[in-house]
Amino acid sequence: MSIDVFWRIPTHGEPGSHRARDPFRGDWFPGNDNKTLSGLGGGGDDGFTYIDYLAEIARAAEISGFQGGLIPSFPNTDEPWVISAFLARETKNFRFMIPFQPGFLNPVVAARMTASLQRATGGRALYNIITGGGGPSQLWWGDPVKHDDRYGRTTEFLDVLKGIWAGGPFSYNGQFYQVEDAGLPDPLSKEEYPEIYFSGSSDAALASASKHADYYLSWLEPFDLIKDKFARVKERTDHLGRKIKCSIRVDIVARPTEEEAWREVSRGFENIPKEILDRYKAQNAGDSVGASRQRGLRPQTINSYKDFILSPNIWTGFSLLRGGQTLGIVGSYENVAARLDELVQLGTDAFILASTPHLEEAYRVGEEVLPLVRGKSGASNLRAVA
Amino acid sequence: MANQFYWQLPTSGDARYGNATRQRRGEASDPNYPVFGNGVTDPRRNAFSYFDYIHQVTKAADLSGFNGIFIPDNPDGEEPWIVAGYVARSTQRLKLLTQFDASRGSAVYAAKNAVSFQRYTGGRFAWHITEGSQDERIRKQLGDFVPKQDILARIDEFITVAKGVLTTFPFNFVGRFFEVQDGGFQGPLSDRQVPSIYLGGNSTAQLELSAKHADVHVLDAVEHDAIAQQIAAYRQIAQGRAVDFALRIDVLARETREEALEDAKRFLNQTEAAIPADDSPLLWPGFSEQHTGAKASLIGSYDEVAAALAAYAHLGVTQFVLAAVPHFEEAYRVGTHVLPLVRQLTNPAQKQAA
Ligand SMILES: Cc1cc2nc3c(=O)[nH]c(=O)nc-3n(C[C@H](O)[C@H](O)[C@H](O)COP(=O)(O)O)c2cc1C
Numbered sequence: 001m002s003i004d005v006f007w008r009i010p011t012h013g014e015p016g017s018h019r020a021r022d023p024f025r026g027d028w029f030p031g032n033d034n035k036t037l038s039g040l041g042g043g044g045d046d047g048f049t050y051i052d053y054l055a056e057i058a059r060a061a062e063i064s065g066f067q068g069g070l071i072p073s074f075p076n077t078d079e080p081w082v083i084s085a086f087l088a089r090e091t092k093n094f095r096f097m098i099p100f101q102p103g104f105l106n107p108v109v110a111a112r113m114t115a116s117l118q119r120a121t122g123g124r125a126l127y128n129i130i131t132g133g134g135g136p137s138q139l140w141w142g143d144p145v146k147h148d149d150r151y152g153r154t155t156e157f158l159d160v161l162k163g164i165w166a167g168g169p170f171s172y173n174g175q176f177y178q179v180e181d182a183g184l185p186d187p188l189s190k191e192e193y194p195e196i197y198f199s200g201s202s203d204a205a206l207a208s209a210s211k212h213a214d215y216y217l218s219w220l221e222p223f224d225l226i227k228d229k230f231a232r233v234k235e236r237t238d239h240l241g242r243k244i245k246c247s248i249r250v251d252i253v254a255r256p257t258e259e260e261a262w263r264e265v266s267r268g269f270e271n272i273p274k275e276i277l278d279r280y281k282a283q284n285a286g287d288s289v290g291a292s293r294q295r296g297l298r299p300q301t302i303n304s305y306k307d308f309i310l311s312p313n314i315w316t317g318f319s320l321l322r323g324g325q326t327l328g329i330v331g332s333y334e335n336v337a338a339r340l341d342e343l344v345q346l347g348t349d350a351f352i353l354a355s356t357p358h359l360e361e362a363y364r365v366g367e368e369v370l371p372l373v374r375g376k377s378g379a380s381n382l383r384a385v386a
Numbered sequence: 387m388a389n390q391f392y393w394q395l396p397t398s399g400d401a402r403y404g405n406a407t408r409q410r411r412g413e414a415s416d417p418n419y420p421v422f423g424n425g426v427t428d429p430r431r432n433a434f435s436y437f438d439y440i441h442q443v444t445k446a447a448d449l450s451g452f453n454g455i456f457i458p459d460n461p462d463g464e465e466p467w468i469v470a471g472y473v474a475r476s477t478q479r480l481k482l483l484t485q486f487d488a489s490r491g492s493a494v495y496a497a498k499n500a501v502s503f504q505r506y507t508g509g510r511f512a513w514h515i516t517e518g519s520q521d522e523r524i525r526k527q528l529g530d531f532v533p534k535q536d537i538l539a540r541i542d543e544f545i546t547v548a549k550g551v552l553t554t555f556p557f558n559f560v561g562r563f564f565e566v567q568d569g570g571f572q573g574p575l576s577d578r579q580v581p582s583i584y585l586g587g588n589s590t591a592q593l594e595l596s597a598k599h600a601d602v603h604v605l606d607a608v609e610h611d612a613i614a615q616q617i618a619a620y621r622q623i624a625q626g627r628a629v630d631f632a633l634r635i636d637v638l639a640r641e642t643r644e645e646a647l648e649d650a651k652r653f654l655n656q657t658e659a660a661i662p663a664d665d666s667p668l669l670w671p672g673f674s675e676q677h678t679g680a681k682a683s684l685i686g687s688y689d690e691v692a693a694a695l696a697a698y699a700h701l702g703v704t705q706f707v708l709a710a711v712p713h714f715e716e717a718y719r720v721g722t723h724v725l726p727l728v729r730q731l732t733n734p735a736q737k738q739a740a
Pocket of ligand 1 (some may be wrong): 071099127131200203204219290
């Protein structure tokens with residue numbers, strides 16, 4: 001089986017490059033706490049809004065060979081259900097990977113939303129099931145439920161969703177969800193069940209994932225840790241008599257030469273404001289096991305971008321450039337493809353890649369990196385160029 | 387402001403016939419029972435879905451002069467928020483009045499999704515929040531175990547929280563159904579418009595809820611004098627808090643009254659419903675309720691239907707939520723032949739200027 005590769009939709013704004021912090025495309029830029037005009041051409045009201053730019057990225061991703069894209073959902077981003085519905089007609093192949101916390105939706109409503117989205121897109125909806133990072137942000141979302149209980153709720157939610165989908169009447173009496181004789185109405189019930197990616201690093205997360213997920217999804221971690229983590233998830237799932245695949249979400253900077261790639265990162269690092277570096281050193285919030293695994297990788301001293309180099313082509317400063325996860329891959333097209341292939345050998349079945357700016361980089365990565373990835377066969381699929 | 391006209395989208399199937407199982411637009415045909423029989427090749431395969439049809443109805447409403455579309459929540463049909471998003475980018479000015487009930491999940495999450503809708507449409511998203519089914523058994527099928535007497539209280543909290551996080555930071559609230567701490571949207575997501583809120587019902591509790599939260603109070607189709615009474619009842623309870631009134635009513639309008647009656651009777655025949663002995667009234671209760679959810683339909687010539695709508699407008703109704711089967715052709719018909727007459731009758735100044 002070949003490897004599935006997704007792209008990401010930047011729901012949290014888009015600077016023009018990894019080195020730049022602005023100008024931003026759309027209405028996000030650092031420190032902007034006010035409503036601004038949403039125009040794309042320099043912030044004035046030009047009649048466009050951010051969805052017009054996201055539409056461009058989705059098209060670029062599908063044209064250049066990605067399966068679709070992950071559409072992250074955080075307190076300061078736009079929402080993936082909305083983006084997916086808005087872009088359904090404008091895309092042909094693009095698969096919408098929707099992260100959401102099951103606790104926020106009635107599962108019967110979620111089933112109908114999903115079936116309708118499948119009908120609207122010809123079956124292009126899939127999930128990234130997330131369970132929330134805890135801390136103040138969990139209450140910001142209006143959710144007072146504690147970490148391990150949240151995973152219990154996630155499991156219940158997927159029990160109900162699956163039960164409804166399998167054909168009613170379905171009844172369930174859980175701690176968080178109850179339904180009696182539920183089902184999907186006739187034409188909606190014919191749709192494919194969405195493929196489920198699942199994120200979360202704790203034991204509670206793995207328990208829930210092994211029961212319900214098609215793909216366990218992790219941020220990039222040091223290669224030996226990733227190998228162990230995937231082996232653990234797969235073993236656990238095998239015990240339940242199911243199969244699970246593993247996938248990685250990772251940022252990359254790919255250039256014709258490795259030197260150019262590091263130059264991009266180094267410029268970006270020089271532009272990081274001091275407050276952001278200070279905040280980074282002090283960061284500690286929430287109950288996310290995954291996030292604290294990533295924080296554990298912070299360098300002792302921080303003088304240059306080089307302090308963040310963990311191993312060949314692996315840089316741990318990505319969260320400083322644009323927020324999000326810490327580890328990413330930096331190098332020539334060949335370097336990046338080789339690291340991806342190593343991860344495949346360690347048990348990875350799918351990738352979600354991202355690079356800034358997502359529009360131009362979708363073309364670059366699709367044209368320059370993906371053709372070099374050998375995947376599971378280990379052999380190059382490219383025909384020799386005469 | 388001039389009157390607003392919404393056209394309803396058929397979220398749970400549509401057909402030319404009263405009996406929708408006879409022909410269902412946009413659904414992939416069953417390969418074992420080809421619609422064209424063996425006579426004609428069917429080139430469609432799976433190229434189209436019901437959403438392509440919904441999209442056409444939306445464009446029909448847009449092109450024929452409606453101000454918005456109403457997306458009803460029928461548990462047997464498409465999910466309205468997905469429909470609203472799906473059609474949003476093909477419209478420039480239509481309001482997207484989306485129906486749902488407060489059992490859908492977190493109020494913060496609903497508000498956050500609304501922010502993206504508002505950002506992307508320039509504030510054209512609107513909410514029609516209902517109580518869901520009156521039948522407890524159906525509510526349990528839909529995962530809602532909140533007892534009937536608490537439904538209005540939950541809507542109240544839902545709106546309080548949604549408005550709170552949409553307009554205030556930090557927003558705190560602890561209620562019986564929802565809780566939020568230091569909530570509210572910042573940066574590009576901040577200070578966006580709260581979706582216009584539509585509520586309905588004629589009980590004192592429902593009228594009080596509208597008086598507290600609604601921008602628009604939705605009335606079901608009944609005779610003119612009953613509408614006048616309902617508006618008066620609201621005004622008595624609201625003590626000065628003004629709302630707009632919307633009337634949800636179906637229309638079957640034809641060039642002549644005879645044609646309208648003929649088509650109305652044919653439609654009832656197809657649904658196997660009884661044909662009224664006296665066909666002289668303009669308003670037929672229950673006429674297409676099975677299909678559209680509206681409580682009654684006006685049946686008559688373009689002039690008669692327009693005059694009846696204008697008469698509701700004179701009683702204080704400023705918004706109309708209209709529907710007719712099949713929704714696509716009828717959008718053009720009503721938009722072309724009826725709306726201009728109502729607009730003239732209710733806004734003579736416009737006529738002079740034209
Ligand atoms: C690849 C990946 C993507 C994620 N995307 C989101 C997201 O879009 N929104 C969100 O709130 N959390 C997201 N998360 C967070 C996790 O789902 C989860 O809430 C967090 O890791 C806490 O769980 P844990 O303690 O089990 O690690 C993501 C996590 C991973 C690994």
